[in-house]
Amino acid sequence: DAKTTQPNSMESNEEEPVHLPCNHSTISGTDYIHWYRQLPSQGPEYVIHGLTSNVNNRMASLAIAEDRKSSTLILHRATLRDAAVYYCILRDNYGQNFVFGPGTRLSVLP
Amino acid sequence: DGGITQSPKYLFRKEGQNVTLSCEQNLNHDAMYWYRQDPGQGLRLIYYSQIVNDFQKGDIAEGYSVSREKKESFPLTVTSAQKNPTAFYLCASTAWGGSGTEAFFGQGTRLTVV
Numbered sequence: 426d427a428k429t430t431q432p433n434s435m436e437s438n439e440e441e442p443v444h445l446p447c448n449h450s451t452i453s454g455t456d457y458i459h460w461y462r463q464l465p466s467q468g469p470e471y472v473i474h475g476l477t478s479n480v481n482n483r484m485a486s487l488a489i490a491e492d493r494k495s496s497t498l499i500l501h502r503a504t505l506r507d508a509a510v511y512y513c514i515l516r517d518n519y520g521q522n523f524v525f526g527p528g529t530r531l532s533v534l535p
Numbered sequence: 536d537g538g539i540t541q542s543p544k545y546l547f548r549k550e551g552q553n554v555t556l557s558c559e560q561n562l563n564h565d566a567m568y569w570y571r572q573d574p575g576q577g578l579r580l581i582y583y584s585q586i587v588n589d590f591q592k593g594d595i596a597e598g599y600s601v602s603r604e605k606k607e608s609f610p611l612t613v614t615s616a617q618k619n620p621t622a623f624y625l626c627a628s629t630a631w632g633g634s635g636t637e638a639f640f641g642q643g644t645r646l647t648v649v
Contacts, residue, residue, distance in 0.1 A: 459637070468541075468625050468640030469578070512577070523568070523627070523638055525578040 429513045434530040437503045445498040445529055447513030452493050456517045460487065460498045462509040463528070469512065472498065508533045537562045541626050541641035547649050548613070548620065556611045556644045558626035564639070567609035568627040571595060572643075578625060584609055613646065621648045 430448040437443040449458065457476050461469040473480055473487045475496075480487040486499040500507055512528040539560040548554045558567065566585050570578040580593030584603040598617025603609055609628075613620045626641045 461638070466623075466643070466645075468627075468642050469638075470640065471637040474637065523578075524580070525570070527577045 428524075429515060429526055431511070431513055431526065431529045433527065434532065436532045436534060437500075438534050439505060440502050443500040443503045443507070443531065443533075445500075445511050445513075445531065446495065447497070448495045449513070449515055450494045452515055453517060456515040458487065458489060458493075458496050459514045459516055459523070460485070461512045461514065461525075462507075463512070464509045469525075472511070503531075503533045505533050505535060507531065539626060539628050539639050539641045541624075541644050543644060544642065546644055546646045548646060550648055551615045553612055553614050554620075554646065556613070556624055556626075556646070558609045558611065558641060559607055560609075560628045560639070561607060562628055562630075562639060563606070564628035564630050565606070566629045567603070568629075568638070569593075569599070569601065569609070569611045570625045570627065572623040572625060581611065581624075620646055622646060 457474050459474040460472040462472050463469040473482055473485050475487045475489055488497045510528040510530050512525050514523050542557045568583040569581040571581055572578050579595050581595055581599050582590050582593055582601045584590035587603055587606050590601050590603050598614055600612045624644045627638045629638045630636045
């Protein structure tokens with residue numbers, strides 16, 4: 426599985442948008458971009474995933490660069506419950522395992 | 536409700552003992568995974584299984600063993616050969632069929648060697 430690079434930590438104010446970046450310069454044409462988040466002492470939970478086009482769901486939006494070498498997870502209005510570690514992961518059609526990096530620790534300030 | 540269940544939530548083990556962590560899913564998922572997480576670190580893959588009676592080693596399989604006798608169950612045994620077993624263990628499952636499917640995770644088992 427290809428590697429991703431994320432900032433170690435980010436900070437946001439409550440009710441403001443948050444843009445979490447992810448670089449994946451070695452992404453292949455069949456790799457999907459997945460985002461998960463993990464609250465303290467809990468298992469990761471799915472946030473969103475996409476292949477080429479931008480994606481929206483009730484939790485977040487995923488903006489994918491045209492060359493697919495980077496992507497951004499967008500939380501439109503951060504809440505205190507969004508404070509978590511966010512993982513950006515690439516997954517291809519052949520590999521059945523998810524490879525997790527250290528992720529980005531998001532702090533949300535009231 | 537469908538989901539993935541890990542038990543127990545907390546587990547204490549004496550040095551030299553084997554211990555088995557349970558993972559059950561009722562999502563009809565084909566693939567199941569075990570990860571280990573140390574404090575402040577990401578998840579590292581121990582074992583994964585794509586179908587019943589078949590499993591593959593991940594990055595840190597030494598000192599661990601698994602079985603996949605039923606589609607719903609993927610227990611992990613931490614053996615006495617694992618030198619530093621104290622960690623947070625997470626089980627996950629996905630449907631078969633490629634990279635567009637999301638993974639579901641259990642709530643984890645925190646293992647402490649005493």
